[in-house]
Amino acid sequence: MCILISSQTVRKIIEINPYMLGTMAGGAADCQFWHRNLGVKCRLHELANKRRISIAGSSKTLANILYSYRGMGLSIGTMIAGFDETGPGLYYVDSEGARLKGSRFSVGSGSLYAYGILDEGYKFNMSVEEAAELARRAIYHATFRDGASGGCVSVYYVGPDGWKKLSGDDVGELHYHYYPVQAAPVEQEMAEAPSAST
Amino acid sequence: MVGKNCFAIASDRRLGVQLQTVATDFQRVFKIHGKLYIGLSGLATDAQTLYQRLAFKHKLYQLREERDMKPETFASLVSALLYEKRFGPYFCQPIIAGLGEKDQPFICTMDCIGAKELAKDFVVSGTASESLYGACESMYKPDMEPEELFETISQALLSSVDRDCLSGWGGYVLIVTPTEVQERVLKGRMD
Numbered sequence: 001m002c003i004l005i006s007s008q009t010v011r012k013i014i015e016i017n018p019y020m021l022g023t024m025a026g027g028a029a030d031c032q033f034w035h036r037n038l039g040v041k042c043r044l045h046e047l048a049n050k051r052r053i054s055i056a057g058s059s060k061t062l063a064n065i066l067y068s069y070r071g072m073g074l075s076i077g078t079m080i081a082g083f084d085e086t087g088p089g090l091y092y093v094d095s096e097g098a099r100l101k102g103s104r105f106s107v108g109s110g111s112l113y114a115y116g117i118l119d120e121g122y123k124f125n126m127s128v129e130e131a132a133e134l135a136r137r138a139i140y141h142a143t144f145r146d147g148a149s150g151g152c153v154s155v156y157y158v159g160p161d162g163w164k165k166l167s168g169d170d171v172g173e174l175h176y177h178y179y180p181v182q183a184a185p186v187e188q189e190m191a192e193a194p195s196a197s198t
Numbered sequence: 199m200v201g202k203n204c205f206a207i208a209s210d211r212r213l214g215v216q217l218q219t220v221a222t223d224f225q226r227v228f229k230i231h232g233k234l235y236i237g238l239s240g241l242a243t244d245a246q247t248l249y250q251r252l253a254f255k256h257k258l259y260q261l262r263e264e265r266d267m268k269p270e271t272f273a274s275l276v277s278a279l280l281y282e283k284r285f286g287p288y289f290c291q292p293i294i295a296g297l298g299e300k301d302q303p304f305i306c307t308m309d310c311i312g313a314k315e316l317a318k319d320f321v322v323s324g325t326a327s328e329s330l331y332g333a334c335e336s337m338y339k340p341d342m343e344p345e346e347l348f349e350t351i352s353q354a355l356l357s358s359v360d361r362d363c364l365s366g367w368g369g370y371v372l373i374v375t376p377t378e379v380q381e382r383v384l385k386g387r388m389d
Contacts, residue, residue, distance in 0.1 A: 003363045109217060143389035147217040147363040150389030172387035181385065 008151035008170075017042055019162040020058060020082035025108035026075035026095065034076060038062050055082040055089030059099055067097035077107040081158050088158060110142030110149035117141050128157055132166050140178065143171045199320040199338065199354075201347035204375040205303040207235050207295045208355045210324075210386075211368035213242055222367040222388065230256050231266040232379070234296035235372060236276070239324035240310065241289035248288050252276065269296030269304040273314055280312035287311050291323035301376040326362035333358045344373050348382065356386050 012024040014035040022038070024031035041061050045053040053061075059080040066076060076095040083089070092100045092107065104122055106114040117138040126134070132155045143150040153174065155166045199206050213224035227237045228249045236252065238245035255275060259267050267275070273294050280288060287310045298304045307321035308314055315321065319338050322330035333354040342350060352371055359366035369384030 005361050005363055008360070145219050147214060147219060150363070150387070171389040175388040176385070 003148065005150070010151065011154065013154050013156055015163065016058075016080075016082075019052070019084070019158070020055065020080065021156055021158060021163050023079045023081075023107065025077035025111075030074050030076045030095070031078060034062065034065065034074075035078070037065070038080075052084065054084045054086065055080060055091065056084075056086075056101070058082070059089075059091035059093050063093045063097060063099035066093065066095050069095070070097050079105050079107060081156075081163075083158050083160055083162065106138065106142075108142075108149065110146030113145045114138040114142040128166075132157065136167065136169065136174070137178070140171055140174050144175065199334065199347060199351045200303040200305055200318065201342040201344060203297075203301055203303070204344045204347060204373060205295045205297070205305060206344075206347045206351045206371060206373045207237055207293065208351050208369060208371040208384075209237050209239070210326075210355065210359050210365045211370055211383075212364070212366055214364060217363070219367060225370075227370060227372060228253075230272060230296075231260075233301075233374060233376075234267065234269055234272055234294070235374065236272075237293040237295070237323070238290045239293070240291050244288040244290045248279070248290055248292070251279065255279075269294060269298050272296065273304075273306050273308075277308060277312035277314050280308060280310065284311055293321050293323050295321075295374070297374060297376060324365060326358045326365040329358035329361045330354065344375055344380070348373050348380075352382075352384055356384060360387055 010028065014022045014024060014032065016022050016035055016039040020042070022035040038058060038061060042053045042058050045057070062080065066074060074095040078093050080091045080093060081089070090102060090105065092098065092102060092105045103124070104118055106118055118134065121134045135155050136153050139153040150171055152168055152170050154168045157164045157166050207227055209226040211222055211224055212219055213221040224242065226239065226245060227235055229235055230252065236249065238248055252275070256267055256272070276292055276294060289310055291308065291310055293305070293307045295305045305321050306314055306316045307323050319340065320334040322334060324330070337350050337354050348371060352369065355369050355371070366386055367388050368386050371382045371384060373380045
């Protein structure tokens with residue numbers, strides 16, 4: 001199983017509109033296209049109803065579209081995150097047609113490794129900085145253990161005024177930030193006579 | 199990779215089960231004697247077993263012949279050992295590198311059933327072998343001194359494994375000259 005790494009700098013958080021974000025896992029083309037399509041549907045809703053669509057509504061729209069394509073080979077695992085009149089909303093939507101509301105999710109091949117860090121460090125009353133650091137560490141650990149995850153970590157904050165990008169770090173450097181190289185004492189071995197050594 | 203009266207052999211340090219990374223300090227380059235090294239890519243258990251069998255055969259050879267095996271002879275030994283298992287092979291692709299008579303560098307690689315492939319410049323194996331061929335082809339120059347050879351092989355290794363999701367998580371380079379052996383551990387991307 002040789003999987004080529006095409007890029008280490010893919011933007012996997014798609015900005016659907018200024019107050020809603022979608023994450024990308026699975027097929028890149030599928031995610032990019034259907035998120036953009038969702039953005040179109042959300043804008044049409046705004047124009048028709050003179051108010052923004054709720055996160056529940058937009059995630060349901062996407063889930064219904066994906067359900068109608070069920071079995072045709074779309075591969076999408078996404079989280080729709082945003083802020084509407086009822087407060088913050090986080091929904092997990094996938095190409096099998098599932099739609100789940102929750103307070104924390106992790107999606108993708110490395111999701112189990114990220115869940116390990118996320119579940120352990122999560123508190124409902126975390127500050128924004130703590131939450132961002134937890135998310136960054138969770139993604140970093142997933143990239144370390146999972147071969148199909150890597151590249152860079154982007155962290156976004158979604159608040160009442162919409163989303164804001166907090167950080168984008170390269171995972172290669174993040175590893176040495178969390179686990180700096182310890183200088184090992186240099187051991188000089190006396191060279192043995194070559195006849196009997198292995 | 200071959201340099202001027204020296205050679206360098208390098209590997210990554212990942213041990214994984216399909217996509218999951220299990221260890222980041224796995225040894226894949228083994229010493230047979232002071233001037234002969236073998237690198238074994240592929241199935242980890244076969245790499246370890248094959249090394250143990252080869253070390254055993256070499257020790258017996260040393261006892262009988264009272265000298266170390268030449269690299270060319272060792273390559274033939276590995277080839278024969280792999281072909282013995284033609285219909286139930288070891289899932290390993292060895293790379294053999296050594297200093298032969300008059301300290302001439304010798305390198306060769308084999309497929310998992312023992313087809314020897316000699317080369318004068320570089321040999322590669324593993325899941326990232328296609329990337330490695332490209333990187334080595336563009337970065338290699340003949341007759342490099344040990345320091346320059348180390349730089350070249352390290353850059354070729356790190357840039358190739360960064361394009362393969364099943365390789366990487368650090369690097370390990372050995373440079374062998376007639377008078378000394380230098381081991382270096384490379385800092386690479388850990389994703």
